[in-house]
Amino acid sequence: MNRKVMKKDLDSRIFDAINIVIMVLFTIIIVVPLWNVVVSSFASGSALARGNFIFWPDEWSFENYRSVFRDSAILNAFLISAAKTVIGVVTHVFFCAMMAYGMSKADLKGRKLYSTMGIITMFFSGGMIPTYLLIRSLGLLNSFWVYIIPALLSYYDVIILMNFFRAVPVSLEESAKIDGAGYWRVFLQIFLPLSKPALATIALFNGVAQWNDFMTARLYITDKALYPLQMKLYEIIVQSQTQGMQHIGSAVVESTTKGVQLATIVVTTVPILIIYPLLQKHFIAGMLVGAVKE
Structure with a gap:
């Protein structure tokens, strides 16, 4: 019996050691390029x-960041x-929570039709x-609303919230209705507060997508006053590449162009790195929703 326990302990230590080595190597592979x-x-x-x-x-030099922020339109792009x-x-x-609340009701008329239409949009689109x-x-x-209205609905997020709402005890909604609460009050004061983990998870994913969105401005915006930061930084990179092409053979100019590109990467990444820790607790809870069954 003791030999079995000792062997089990030895196997556990070897397994833990291998896991630690793999995780350290994996961390190095991620951290070193970022650094x-x-x-x-x-x-x-x-x-x-x-x-x-x-x-x-x-x-060391701050010239790369000076090149990025030298344009006065950068502040306007950042605000956009x-x-x-x-x-x-x-x-x-x-919008997704409102639709998910209605779709979570089994007595909703046309629910199967709405669900089928939503699932189709997850796999097919009209094209560019x-x-x-x-x-x-x-x-x-x-x-400006071209950034907002087309991105109002994601049926994938609706499904996440719909399953979360179904986990809310029916007795809470029934008690609220007995006290005279309507659908809006139940939705705003019961379902939304109880769904903070799921809402935070969706908000984080959608926020990262919105912040990094480049193609919307590229396709639908020609007014430079409405350019977001990503589009403005794209212009800076193109301009720096054009200057580099005009000085072909100059290693310093080509390296400066590369430095400007790296500075733009850092500028666009920092806001997400600041916001993510604030939502991390809710994000983890939202990702674990439904992972444990009691």
């Missing part, structure tokens, strides 16, 4: 041209990105050209 991107964005053009560093450049992310997340989460024609017919070209 290299950050420090390279602060490296001078000559240091990037030499390229003889991984963890620490021998010459922030506005469309905040408004887009709030409206998307509320029909979507562009639809956006144009709705008058959303060169409009």
Whole structure:
């Protein structure tokens, strides 16, 4: 018996050791490239041209970030990105939650038809050209609302919330209705507060998608005053590449262009890195919804 216990303990230690080694290697594979991107964005053009560093450049410079923020339109683009992310997340989460609340009711008329239509949208779309024609017919070209209205509904998020709402005890809703509460009051004061983990998870995913969205502006926006940060930084990268093409053979100029590109990556990533820890607790709880059955 003791030998079996000792063997089991030895096997557990070997398993733990292998797991630790794999996780350390996996962490190094992820962290080292990220660290290299950050420090390279602060490296001078000559240091990037030499390229003889991984963890620490021998010459530091803020010129890459000066190139990014030199354009006065950057602040306006940042505000557009922030506005469309905040408004887009709030409206998307509320709209999906509202639809999920109705779809979670078994007595909803036409529920199977609505569900079938929603599932079809998860796998099929009209394509880029029909979507562009639809956006144009709705008058959303060169409009801020082109960032918001087409992104209002995701049936995948509706399914997540619908399953979450079904887990809410029916007795709570019945008690509220006995006290005179209507559907809106039950939805706003009972279902939404009890669904914070799921709502936070959807908000995080949608917020990252909204912040990183580039193609919407690329396809439907020509007014530069409505450019989000990603589109503006894309312009900066294109301009820096054009300058590099005009000085072909100059390693310093090509390295400066690379430095500007790395700086844009850092600028667009930092806001998400700041927001993520604030939602991490709810995000983890939302991801574990339904993972444990009592």
